[in-house]
Amino acid sequence: MSSWESGRRPITIAILAMGGEGGGVLSNWMVALGESSGYTAQSTSVAGVAQRTGATVYYVELYPDSYPAGKGSARQEPILSVFPTPGQVDVVIASELMEAGRALQRGFSTPDRTTLIASTNRVYSVTEKMELGDGRVDVESLLASAKAGSKLLIAADFGRLAQTAGSVISASLFGAFAGSGVLPVPRENFEETIRESGKGIERSLAAFSLGFTAAQEAAALAEAEKAHPKRPSGPGPVRLTIGMRPPQDPEAEAAEAEAKRHHELAISNPRSLVGPHLERRMDRVSQFPEAARSMVVHGCVRTAVFQSPEYTDLYLERAERFIGFDRARDDDQAELTLEAARHIALWMAYQDTIQVALQKVRAHRLEGVRKEAKAGEGQLTQVREYLHPQIDEIADTLPTSLGRWLSNSAFMEKIVGKVTRSGMIVNTTSVFGFSTLRILASMRPMRPRSLRYGREQLAIEAWLDTAIDVAQVDYELACGVVKAARVLKGYGQTLSHGNESFGKLMAVVPSLLGREEAAKTFNSLIQEALKDEDGVALDQALERLALSQVS
Amino acid sequence: MAERSFAKEVKLLRQGAGSELHVEGILAVTKALLQSGVSYVGGYQGAPISHLMDVLSDAKEILDELDVYFENSASEATAAAMLAASVHYPMRGAVAFKSTVGLNVASDALANLASGGVKGGALVILGEDYGEGSSIMQERSHAFAMKSQMWLLDPRPNITAIVDAVQKGFELSEASNTPVMLDIRLRSNHLHGSFIAEDNKRPQMTVTEAVENPKRDLSRIVLPPASFLHEHEKISQRWPAAVEYIRKNKMNEFFDGEAEDIGIIVQGGLYNTLNRGLELLGCSDAFGNTKVPMYVMNVTYPVIDQEVIDFCSGKKAVLLLEEGQPDYIEQNINSILRKAASDTALHGKDFLPMAGEYQTHVIVKGLATFLGQYRPELISSTPSLLLPADNPSSPFAPRVDAKQVQARPPGLCTGCPERPIFSAMKLAEREIGQEHHVSADIGCHLFAINEPFNLGATTMGYGLGSAGASALNAQGADRSTVAVMGDGGFWHNGLTSGVGNAVFNKNDQVLVIVDNAYAAATGGQDVLSTSTKSSTRSTQHPIEKAVRGVGVKWVKTVTNTYEIGKLRDVFINAFTTDAPGPKVIIAQSECMLNKERRDKPARAQAIKSGKRVVRQRFGVDAETCTGDHACIRVSGCPSLTIKDNPDPMRTDPVATVIDSCVGCGVCGANAHAASLCPSFYRTDVVINPNLADRILGSVRSAWITMLSSTVERRAMKYEVAA
Structure with a gap:
């Protein structure tokens, strides 16, 4: 040896x-x-x-x-x-x-x-x-x-x-x-x-x-x-939205436990998951497939805080349109309804200036910031926001006609552009800063008359109509259409790029409908749209697709 | 102020004869220099030898005691030229730099030095940057040794062997009047091991004694006709003298083995890897008791003809382990054997790869081929690495999905002041709708070549960023080229090779000089423009003054690179101006690593003594963040990362700032300048608040509680408190 x-x-x-x-x-x-x-x-x-x-x-x-x-x-x-x-x-x-x-x-x-x-x-x-x-x-x-x-x-x-x-x-x-x-x-x-x-x-x-x-x-x-090797356990009925992490991570563990609790209560007692002004509406939750109920409850709360209980009614109406498709299926995943419940709520609670201001002044947010900065009990902590409202974002919050005037006015654009070019820093923990954000947040009742509100509702309806139409023919592709809303993210330029990508994705749907592996192709297009900001990857993928369709 | 302090370690340099020192390679080299009675030392930092320069800097007191002169040279050329002091005076001198880039820069001086020859021992210590982890082009130092005729030592990766090589190197240099290069391989610089120390020696002649007794010898000066004589002298006198010294002092080693009809010739630096390879095949043990006779070339140039002939005599075949290409040694040995009419077969690059680092598995494969052909019975064990990769027992069998393991190239540190420079450049390009050819340089800023910036097309050498763009000086083009240079490269040669050249040739380029106050990439060494005072050197010489001095008219110095908006506007201005000649932007902010090293202890001290300190960090509101990661695409800061979305409705990870954040503010500034998103915030935690803080704090807190109660009351109608 x-x-x-x-x-x-x-x-x-x-x-x-x-x-x-x-x-x-x-x-x-x-x-x-x-x-x-x-x-x-x-x-x-x-x-x-x-x-x-x-x-x-x-x-x-x-x-x-x-x-x-x-x-x-x-x-x-x-x-x-x-x-x-x-x-x-x-x-x-x-x-x-x-x-x-x-x-x-x-x-x-x-x-x-x-x-x-x-x-x-x-x-x-x-x-x-x-x-x-x-x-x-x-x-x-x-x-x-x-x-x-x-x-x-x-x-x-x-x-x-x-x-x-x-x-x-x-x-x-x-x-x-x-x-x-x-x-x-x-x-x-x-x-x-x-x-x-x-x-x-x-x-x-x-x-x-x-x-x-x-x-x-x-x-x-x-x-x-x-x-004693353990047999691998199959995926349970609980669908978690958080990423799978090694089980040692206590934060992920807590989030998993909370998701499980929410899921169970959404089935057994959804009223316990919402405030008093939404309780009555929880009766509508039971008509949803069990797998989607937790998401629906989240959506209800989200839309109500964003706007009003009446807005929640609109949300429920929209989500309910999908129930029938899942009822007809024999799996209990209810993917279409679940994803619709998710993306409708997220889109309806879009991130405008009013919403951002509200998020900034919430008590749990300020507490979270202190915790993250490891500030001790009573230790003086200041929070400064880096804001830079663009002219479009300001115009978006104004009543439709005023907003339209502002976004079309070259003169105003110059003035606002000058003020906002280098952005502003707002001290949320100061009297003036907090008051400003608080006033902005309180503009919520004006929102339904704003330029953006009208635009978003139209877009949501069009998207849902497409999804419903597709669902009659191809369930999987309809899931893809619903999930395509994922590309709508960010602010300013990122958001407008997202909008462009979304438009391109919606435009390609009719040509995919009825084709084999339509959903797979469409989902890969969504992935391409998320690859880069300027949409080059998506354009290239669309080009390849067009070529393959010709041949 | 260098990145790493050796203040503790240099105390070991005082240890006297007989004590056993457990040290890193670089420290051992320093001790060996002192034991050799060196008179002066110089050099230029660069991995893997940066720390040698830092050790010497930190050892100033000890060097002073021994009357050893030390300087941080301006460049490798400066360092090499410094060895001129050993031409006429019997003084031992050593310089250190990174090979092969350092040799490239130094080769003019070295060629002149080698021509006239030296009286005192002259040692060039090379930090060989070849193989895994190298930051430069892959070439051999061997070529430089051959072309100028300097001897090349390649000691075993062993601390004692390295110390020995330093001391013998001086003697060899003196015995043959030839400068000697000592190659310390990449991993040997940071090799940790031990050796037995000797006493430090005072130099035979100090620089003071030399200065006060000037001498010159016309025959040693490189000027015709002496220079013609030098070439003959190299062959007729210096070479034979070197061979004699090397043989007499047994610098190369021979080991017997039972398989007398074969043998292995190896570069000293590869000896340990070779022995490990033989161990794995069952042909040697941990103490080098090899079954195959071995000739270890601790001196790789010159190749000693007689030693080769003696070793090969009676052998049917020998294997040569020579790393890198061209195969200079193999050609040399082939020529020796042919001339000696030897019938020993020489194998080398036919059994081993021509290019690339000779790591253990490479050598094992070569050995297995060689032994398999000549003495297969010697192989008594077969390590798993010899199995084909499709065998599940092979270490190279695919065990992980390749997609799950991504490359992790080096990048800019957390808080690096260079990051905002490239963010601003990108934003400026986006705003004017033009991309540029960017000529990059050596330095940390080179990392902008990778994601997320993707800026930089070529890099031609240290300080050559501007020169690299000199041809692309089209008068009719609708845009200029961009060149980048660091302050290290600027003072190394960029001022003349780049800035002066651009002025002289009326080049319209936009030149960005990254002025972070140190040669940061090599470990934070001081340069002329270092912003802090130094007790040993003259610093605080502004780059702007130098640039204007050589005739640049358009210069803008931005003193805070973290103001991205401002910097972006300067770029736009430079990109769009009609002003002729180079447009120089000096982007200043101190290297964050160095700054933190200085500020952190001071801050801790202030907190301890009850002074008011504001601790800053940045954060991202997970609720407001939509998970688009635009902020990451213009920054790439290690502290700006992603985490699971805490929102049960959203699926994509959100951006987050982790605890390593130093509060530099780039992410906030980026969010501003690029109009990214309103999720960024800065928290200022006041430690040891004063009375005013406390009063203001309670007023604010009361006001906020009052205003927020209505918000929370409304939310409570819909939400259940968590």
């Missing part, structure tokens, strides 16, 4: 992190720990541009001094490598979930050897963040890959654990490394290493401890699962 196979070899550790995350600190700790615990240690890293948030790899080898050089050896100290070798890495530590994926891709983590310690938090790549829709990669699939691609997966949100302790992720990951038990060194040695390194010792130790425990729990869980 070769010396390598017989175990006279270093323990190899690769750390995949992003520049500036403390991977250097972590590898320094490992070297110090190794040197004080009977190992010859070597670490390397690639500096350079990797330091600016780019993905980077630190590599550590620890050679046990219990296997010294024989007499007459070529070297007296072990020869350690500067590269991780694919298939030969004992421990991979990934500071973020996509980096764990990278470790798999590069062959560092393999099922025969590697203990993969992965922090499940996500630091989104620019590509993921840029998309107009949801460009995030699938966390579940990454986790499943990490599990399959390692001997033991220790996954937990080590970023959050570190934060809890007021420290940084290197400390909790060091704890996880200790907790994994891969290195036969007592916990005290790890902690002593942190103590000797100097700064922020107490907080680092606290984060270390959290990481240690989390790793032991995760390892135990993984072992247990290995012993």
